[in-house]
Amino acid sequence: xxxxxxxxxxxxxxxxxxxxxxxxxxxxxxxxxxxxxxxxxxxxxxxxxxxxxxxxxxxxxxxxxxxxxxxxxxxxxxxxxxxxxxxxxxxxxxxxxxxxxxxxxxxxxxxxxxxxxxxxxxxxxxxxxxxxxxxxxxxxxxxxxxxxxxxxxxxxxxxxxxxxxxxxxxxxxxxxxxxxxxxxxxxxxxxxxxxxxxxxxxxxxxxxxxxxxxxxxxxxxxxxxxxxxxxxxxxxxxxxxxxxxxxxxxxxxxxxxxxxxxxxxxxxxxxxxxxxxxxxxxxxxxxxxxxxxxxxxxxxxxxxxxxxxxxxxxxxxxxxxxxxxxxxxxxxxxxxxxxxxxxxxxxxxxxxxxxxxxxxxxxxxxxxxxxxxxxxx
Amino acid sequence: xxxxxxxxxxxxxxxxxxxxxxxxxxxxxxxxxxxxxxxxxxxxxxxxxxxxxxxxxxxxxxxxxxxxxxxxxxxxxxxxxxxxxxxxxxxxxxxxxxxxxxxxxxxxxxxxxxxxxxxxxxxxxxxxxxxxxxxxxxxxxxxxxxxxxxxxx
Numbered sequence: 001x002x003x004x005x006x007x008x009x010x011x012x013x014x015x016x017x018x019x020x021x022x023x024x025x026x027x028x029x030x031x032x033x034x035x036x037x038x039x040x041x042x043x044x045x046x047x048x049x050x051x052x053x054x055x056x057x058x059x060x061x062x063x064x065x066x067x068x069x070x071x072x073x074x075x076x077x078x079x080x081x082x083x084x085x086x087x088x089x090x091x092x093x094x095x096x097x098x099x100x101x102x103x104x105x106x107x108x109x110x111x112x113x114x115x116x117x118x119x120x121x122x123x124x125x126x127x128x129x130x131x132x133x134x135x136x137x138x139x140x141x142x143x144x145x146x147x148x149x150x151x152x153x154x155x156x157x158x159x160x161x162x163x164x165x166x167x168x169x170x171x172x173x174x175x176x177x178x179x180x181x182x183x184x185x186x187x188x189x190x191x192x193x194x195x196x197x198x199x200x201x202x203x204x205x206x207x208x209x210x211x212x213x214x215x216x217x218x219x220x221x222x223x224x225x226x227x228x229x230x231x232x233x234x235x236x237x238x239x240x241x242x243x244x245x246x247x248x249x250x251x252x253x254x255x256x257x258x259x260x261x262x263x264x265x266x267x268x269x270x271x272x273x274x275x276x277x278x279x280x281x282x283x284x285x286x287x288x289x290x291x292x293x294x295x296x297x298x299x300x301x302x303x304x305x306x307x308x309x310x311x312x313x314x315x316x317x318x319x320x321x322x323x324x325x326x327x328x329x330x331x332x333x334x335x336x337x338x339x340x341x342x343x344x345x346x347x348x349x350x351x352x353x354x355x356x357x358x359x360x361x362x363x364x365x366x367x368x369x370x371x372x373x374x375x376x377x
Numbered sequence: 378x379x380x381x382x383x384x385x386x387x388x389x390x391x392x393x394x395x396x397x398x399x400x401x402x403x404x405x406x407x408x409x410x411x412x413x414x415x416x417x418x419x420x421x422x423x424x425x426x427x428x429x430x431x432x433x434x435x436x437x438x439x440x441x442x443x444x445x446x447x448x449x450x451x452x453x454x455x456x457x458x459x460x461x462x463x464x465x466x467x468x469x470x471x472x473x474x475x476x477x478x479x480x481x482x483x484x485x486x487x488x489x490x491x492x493x494x495x496x497x498x499x500x501x502x503x504x505x506x507x508x509x510x511x512x513x514x515x516x517x518x519x520x521x522x523x524x525x526x527x528x529x530x
Binding site: 209 | 396424425446449450452456458527
């Protein structure tokens with residue numbers, strides 16, 4: 001098919017110097033181009049009446065456009081953040097053209113779970129035209145370009161581990177499809193002989209000739225561009241590779257070992273007194289025993305801090321006297337208060353029956369450790 | 378394709394020349410060959426879009442009984458197109474070009490344009506007309522053709 005030859009020639013422009021595609025705009029579709037030749041001659045020295053002949057063809061509609069991702073490079077985002085993707089659509093065809101825009105999540109990682117909510121399109125700039133953007137369709141004039149933004153908010157993490165993982169790349173594929181002015185699909189006219197007398201002056205034909213790119217390798221009136229966003233999120237584990245904080249318990253003392261719980265030292269089992277138990281006695285979780293809980297949280301992200309961690313734990317009915325709350329982040333004791341989003345929080349806001357610890361920031365790669373004691377009933 | 382024929386009688390001589398003039402257009406494409414090379418082909422045009430190259434082949438034939446001489450074909454480069462350099466052909470013709478709407482013709486190295494008040498050598502894109510002058514008479518029954526290529530703006 002000759003059209004294929006033509007399109008091959010378009011694709012080969014850069015290497016062959018065939019300058020067809022370098023003419024971005026060009027003669028408006030529907031323009032008639034007439035070649036008119038005259039022939040003058042003599043017969044036996046006498047000038048004859050001038051002959052003329054002309055032939056006309058109509059310039060067809062070259063559907064051609066570029067779509068560029070103008071979102072800042074190396075864009076990163078976090079769960080809950082609102083991101084704005086900016087694209088620039090240029091009508092490089094030779095006629096006003098209507099386009100339908102679409103976005104698709106093409107991520108290959110766990111970010112495929114991200115559902116794109118309703119996208120808001122907004123024109124930010126436009127050149128040489130008065131197009132307005134209603135929903136996802138836009139008309140771009142000849143020589144016109146439109147920059148538009150698509151905005152949506154990444155979902156927050158609702159469970160741990162979340163469906164948004166640190167280091168994931170979220171890929172969003174923007175697509176612009178050339179459509180008829182009434183919104184219907186365009187059919188390319190690929191086999192109408194322009195040289196045929198019936199067609200030479202006929203209605204203009206549609207020819208797909210958009211820029212072929214890695215994302216849009218074929219000529220079909222559709223062009224795409226990929227925008228990628230690296231997801232940077234804190235990711236919490238228990239220190240052994242399991243998701244979320246981990247909690248362990250250790251019996252430090254019991255009434256048989258030592259009936260006096262004073263002198264508590266974090267993580268240290270009491271030395272049993274000789275009068276109650278031999279030195280080899282190990283405290284048991286019996287009524288009156290002093291038990292120590294340790295909550296360990298590791299932020300395994302290498303880049304992103306976790307902010308405003310809130311821990312809550314209520315003692316079961318079998319325990320009482322929650323005490324000795326201690327909080328460390330990377331070995332440094334956390335005390336007092338801090339302000340987060342204009343609200344002041346106590347690091348330790350626990351009572352005798354319920355633990356509430358607030359940690360302002362757990363930096364990337366660091367570990368938070370909370371310890372507290374309780375008495376077994 | 379429009380075809381015009383002139384039937385011309387000479388007075389008082391009874392000799393006459395009936396010259397036929399026809400123009401046919403083609404799309405000019407570059408086709409890749411299997412050996413990696415490419416060649417230019419003139420093919421029927423399915424469609425013409427900006428950037429495409431269009432070739433015009435202008436044929437003439439003397440259907441009369443007397444030779445036709447001093448034959449000159451003058452072809453304005455159509456609006457919205459540009460003449461493609463070195464594309465004009467024609468056996469036994471002198472090919473000249475104009476850059477001033479056909480008022481003057483000359484060889485490429487004789488053509489100049491004025492740009493920003495300066496006289497500069499013209500290039501093919503400046504040509505407004507192509508003219509072929511046959512260097513010999515067209516005998517009765519004889520035919521010939523000339524051609525050139527434009528690129529749609």
